[in-house]
Amino acid sequence: MAVLICEKCGGETIAFEKCSGCGKKICRKCVKSQKKLHKLDRVAICRECWGRMGKRGKFKSAR
Ligand SMILES: [Zn+2]
Numbered sequence: 063m064a065v066l067i068c069e070k071c072g073g074e075t076i077a078f079e080k081c082s083g084c085g086k087k088i089c090r091k092c093v094k095s096q097k098k099l100h101k102l103d104r105v106a107i108c109r110e111c112w113g114r115m116g117k118r119g120k121f122k123s124a125r
């Protein structure tokens with residue numbers, strides 16, 4: 063299996079989550095929060111974007 067590199071911390075991961083704030087592909091450790099949308103879709107947000115009110119609001123209103 064290919065090992066992927068997190069765009070946030072540079073660590074290795076086997077599965078990415080995409081941050082809805084900055085659009086970076088981030089590893090599990092960098093995900094601050096994530097939620098399920100309809101069916102298979104999911105959104106995640108990184109710690110950095112969580113600290114920015116505008117981006118956090120966008121994450122919360124995603125559906
Ligand atoms: Zn990371």
Ligand SMILES: [Zn+2]
Nearest residue numbers: 081084108111
């Ligand atoms: Zn982010």
